[in-house]
Amino acid sequence: MSEYLDDLDTGPCVGLVEKQAFTFGSADEPMTLESGRSLGPVALAFETCGSLNAARDNAVLVCHALTGDSHVAGRYQEDDPKPGWWDIMVGPGKPIDTDKYFVICSNVIGGCMGSTGPMSPDPTNGPTDGPTDGPTKGAPYGTRFPVVTIGDMVRCQRRLIDHLGIDRLLAVVGGSVGGMQVLEWSVRYPERVCAALPLATTTKHSAQAIAFNEVARQAIMADPAWNGGDYYATGRPEHGLAVARMIGHITYLSDESMRHKFDRRLQDRCELSFDFEADFQVENYLRYQGNKFVSRFDANSFLYLTKAADYFNLENQHGDGSLVASFARARCRYLVVSFTSDWLYPTYQSKAMVKAMKKNGLDVSFCEIEAPWGHDAFLLPNPRLDALIAGFLDRVRGQCSAGECEERGTHAL
Amino acid sequence: MSEYLDDLDTGPCVGLVEKQAFTFGSADEPMTLESGRSLGPVALAFETCGSLNAARDNAVLVCHALTGDSHVAGRYQEDDPKPGWWDIMVGPGKPIDTDKYFVICSNVIGGCMGSTGPMSPDPTNGPTDGPTDGPTKGAPYGTRFPVVTIGDMVRCQRRLIDHLGIDRLLAVVGGSVGGMQVLEWSVRYPERVCAALPLATTTKHSAQAIAFNEVARQAIMADPAWNGGDYYATGRPEHGLAVARMIGHITYLSDESMRHKFDRRLQDRCELSFDFEADFQVENYLRYQGNKFVSRFDANSFLYLTKAADYFNLENQHGDGSLVASFARARCRYLVVSFTSDWLYPTYQSKAMVKAMKKNGLDVSFCEIEAPWGHDAFLLPNPRLDALIAGFLDRVRGQCSAGECEERGTHAL
Numbered sequence: 001m002s003e004y005l006d007d008l009d010t011g012p013c014v015g016l017v018e019k020q021a022f023t024f025g026s027a028d029e030p031m032t033l034e035s036g037r038s039l040g041p042v043a044l045a046f047e048t049c050g051s052l053n054a055a056r057d058n059a060v061l062v063c064h065a066l067t068g069d070s071h072v073a074g075r076y077q078e079d080d081p082k083p084g085w086w087d088i089m090v091g092p093g094k095p096i097d098t099d100k101y102f103v104i105c106s107n108v109i110g111g112c113m114g115s116t117g118p119m120s121p122d123p124t125n126g127p128t129d130g131p132t133d134g135p136t137k138g139a140p141y142g143t144r145f146p147v148v149t150i151g152d153m154v155r156c157q158r159r160l161i162d163h164l165g166i167d168r169l170l171a172v173v174g175g176s177v178g179g180m181q182v183l184e185w186s187v188r189y190p191e192r193v194c195a196a197l198p199l200a201t202t203t204k205h206s207a208q209a210i211a212f213n214e215v216a217r218q219a220i221m222a223d224p225a226w227n228g229g230d231y232y233a234t235g236r237p238e239h240g241l242a243v244a245r246m247i248g249h250i251t252y253l254s255d256e257s258m259r260h261k262f263d264r265r266l267q268d269r270c271e272l273s274f275d276f277e278a279d280f281q282v283e284n285y286l287r288y289q290g291n292k293f294v295s296r297f298d299a300n301s302f303l304y305l306t307k308a309a310d311y312f313n314l315e316n317q318h319g320d321g322s323l324v325a326s327f328a329r330a331r332c333r334y335l336v337v338s339f340t341s342d343w344l345y346p347t348y349q350s351k352a353m354v355k356a357m358k359k360n361g362l363d364v365s366f367c368e369i370e371a372p373w374g375h376d377a378f379l380l381p382n383p384r385l386d387a388l389i390a391g392f393l394d395r396v397r398g399q400c401s402a403g404e405c406e407e408r409g410t411h412a413l
Numbered sequence: 414m415s416e417y418l419d420d421l422d423t424g425p426c427v428g429l430v431e432k433q434a435f436t437f438g439s440a441d442e443p444m445t446l447e448s449g450r451s452l453g454p455v456a457l458a459f460e461t462c463g464s465l466n467a468a469r470d471n472a473v474l475v476c477h478a479l480t481g482d483s484h485v486a487g488r489y490q491e492d493d494p495k496p497g498w499w500d501i502m503v504g505p506g507k508p509i510d511t512d513k514y515f516v517i518c519s520n521v522i523g524g525c526m527g528s529t530g531p532m533s534p535d536p537t538n539g540p541t542d543g544p545t546d547g548p549t550k551g552a553p554y555g556t557r558f559p560v561v562t563i564g565d566m567v568r569c570q571r572r573l574i575d576h577l578g579i580d581r582l583l584a585v586v587g588g589s590v591g592g593m594q595v596l597e598w599s600v601r602y603p604e605r606v607c608a609a610l611p612l613a614t615t616t617k618h619s620a621q622a623i624a625f626n627e628v629a630r631q632a633i634m635a636d637p638a639w640n641g642g643d644y645y646a647t648g649r650p651e652h653g654l655a656v657a658r659m660i661g662h663i664t665y666l667s668d669e670s671m672r673h674k675f676d677r678r679l680q681d682r683c684e685l686s687f688d689f690e691a692d693f694q695v696e697n698y699l700r701y702q703g704n705k706f707v708s709r710f711d712a713n714s715f716l717y718l719t720k721a722a723d724y725f726n727l728e729n730q731h732g733d734g735s736l737v738a739s740f741a742r743a744r745c746r747y748l749v750v751s752f753t754s755d756w757l758y759p760t761y762q763s764k765a766m767v768k769a770m771k772k773n774g775l776d777v778s779f780c781e782i783e784a785p786w787g788h789d790a791f792l793l794p795n796p797r798l799d800a801l802i803a804g805f806l807d808r809v810r811g812q813c814s815a816g817e818c819e820e821r822g823t824h825a826l
Contacts, residue, residue: 035687036687037687113580122591140732143689147687147688190707204677205677206668206671206672207668207672207674207675207676207693208663208666208667208668208671208672210673210677210693210695210696211659211662211663211695211696211699212663212698214659214691214693214696214700215659215660215663215699216658217689218655218656218659218699218700218703219632219635219656220654221689222632222636222652222653222656223635223636223652224637239635240635241637242631242635243628243631243632243635243656246627246628246631247628247660249624250621250624250625250628253621253758255619255620255759256621258619258621259620259621260625261620262620264617264620264622264623264726266620272724274448274449274450274559274560275560276556276630276634276716276720277629279724280620280623280627280723282620282623282624282627283623283624283627283696285630286624286627286631287627287631290631293575303689307689309687310692310693311620311692313677343668343756346668352731365490395612
């Protein structure tokens with residue numbers, strides 16, 4: 001996702017928040033991943049906003065997108081220049097209203113923002129079935145880190161929810177790769193989710209989406225500094241990672257939004273340069289985004305998280321190849337949202353999931369929002385999206401606290 | 414463009430062809446480029462098929478796309494595994510019928526297929542206004558090669574046409590970046606073109622098209638082997654160039670064509686690998702195309718040719734900012750063709766040029782062809798395209814030989 005929030009006034013803020021850590025498992029008692037490989041201990045960085053009520057039924061789990069983190073809203077310190085990444089959506093009086101809801105957001109495993117990932121120290125000096133001539137004990141995993149899946153990410157989040165003493169989430173919400181986690185939650189732990197809000201997402205990547213991710217990965221792995229993933233002591237593959245990020249940014253915008261935002265305007269000049277400097281604003285924007293990303297993100301994490309997104313396939317993993325069957329166990333209410341100009345996860349993909357949900361008799365609200373901003377639209381201010389999310393959460397809060405969820409669950413089983 | 418022709422039966426072939434060379438100018442008497450810089454001598458590699466008639470009015474100039482070459486049709490030797498890149502279109506009895514037309518195709522300057530470009534020896538050891546501490550005399554230009562434009566390419570082609578003793582081309586035809594050259598011909602040398610066929614092209618790159626090219630260039634320049642463009646003695650930036658090509662291939666296909674061609678099918682396996690090998694066929698395809706390209710193309714040329722395409726802006730260069738005005742000098746008949754799934758140069762861009770042509774009272778035929786294959790569609794077998802081109806050429810041949818062109822030209826002036 002882009003970082004449009006740079007210039008946004010995000011309004012009333014949830015205030016100061018704190019990054020916390022939850023750890024489970026160990027090298028001796030690891031978690032078994034969907035790949036069959038082991039991982040332990042597993043740390044999750046997470047943050048919360050608002051208060052868990054006495055009935056413990058007002059928790060909303062927010063799942064972040066590809067390169068996001070647990071810092072969903074608020075500030076760590078009063079003078080932080082920027083609040084969390086979805087501060088326009090999460091806060092007092094905002095659509096995900098922290099006066100009403102207890103909001104939780106954790107960094108995914110495989111990430112690099114506090115949760116266990118390829119840059120974490122490897123306590124076993126490589127996994128038990130991995131190479132034995134690797135780096136010294138406690139050195140970063142690098143590519144000895146096991147490939148994780150969206151399912152693995154959600155399984156870890158469930159451990160966190162257990163740890164927080166929450167039986168059932170009022171809602172799970174997220175856009176893009178976060179939306180994949182939402183879908184996964186809804187079919188993997190149907191008894192633990194009252195409502196699910198998959199936004200600007202898909203049940204499986206198209207060949208084109210895989211293609212963009214693959215080229216981005218190739219850009220990283222082609223950088224000699226990547227060094228097979230062992231670069232933490234020698235210097236990071238900054239060039240490759242910047243190129244990978246630039247590719248991503250093209251897919252987050254749209255032809256129309258790029259025309260609106262940049263068209264063919266020149267950067268700091270009146271004439272073409274006739275050299276290979278950035279002539280056009282769009283070139284400068286991409287270079288800026290690429291370089292900025294490099295300072296905050298780990299290249300190996302990028303490889304793992306894009307791979308997890310490419311592997312995600314709800315119908316194969318939960319429906320034996322049938323999208324309809326993959327929702328057979330779901331019981332929650334859904335709000336599915338797509339955006340007209342999102343060509344990374346186009347509306348036809350949202351419509352396919354909605355159709356499959358409805359064939360299972362599920363309670364589904366679907367809205368395609370007219371927006372020119374491409375895939376990024378779910379992160380941008382949009383009164384329509386705000387109203388949809390606020391209204392939907394209000395409705396399910398009433399239904400869940402009235403016990404309709406339990407009845408519905410029993411019925412559905 | 415992709416190389417779908419690998420598996421195509423291209424039918425009757427024009428037979429054996431020969432790559433020829435035409436050289437003009439010298440280091441002492443160079444050509445002045447649109448940038449103001451000098452280039453000389455200039456060599457153009459070119460090929461011809463068919464015969465120039467006595468009236469010298471049956472010549473068709475074919476302009477190749479970004480990474481094409483002069484080898485448009487036929488074979489160099491009987492046992493060549495593949496014919497030229499547009500053999501399905503050019504040959505005896507084919508839409509551009511070599512029994513009727515004398516077909517000419519030359520490699521653009523800035524290219525690497527025989528015409529002067531950044532890998533050519535620099536006779537002046539860097540241009541006169543360039544650095545003086547460069548490599549030895551006669552070493553390749555590298556990035557000391559001047560940035561060239563579509564206009565420069567066309568000016569060189571005009572010198573070739575002069576050399577061949579052709580006053581007026583019956584037609585200029587080309588797709589993609591070749592189509593830009595067609596447009597440029599039609600407004601720069603209106604008295605020398607009877608008909609113009611810009612296919613799957615645009616009068617100026619969108620911000621999104623520039624963005625894709627810029628990321629591809631960054632991939633090349635981020636490769637340490639690129640070495641500021643001086644890699645001819647040290648080893649080429651193969652990794653960067655392969656990534657650049659992969660990006661291109663995504664834009665040449667479409668969401669639909671990728672789904673049709675690859676969907677999520679796995680490559681040589683039944684299960685996901687849970688590593689960073691190519692799991693999906695689309696990944697394998699991109700890697701294959703990237704690696705294949707590296708063996709035939711020069712990375713610096715890729716930089717120069719994409720830059721020329723990004724710089725192309727018919728309305729700025731010929732219409733003082735007005736697309737309508739840019740066609741004011743044109744006199745030819747146009748056949749403009751776009752393809753429904755081409756998202757690199759979408760139909761709205763062709764419609765804009767058609768509208769501007771019509772406002773000048775020009776004779777324009779326009780067709781948007783329904784095709785799922787994305788930008789590549791213009792290179793693929795398509796009976797509709799064949800019929801359009803064959804019919805259009807037949808019509809203009811009758812009109813031109815009847816002298817209607819001259820009358821029209823006089824009238825338009």
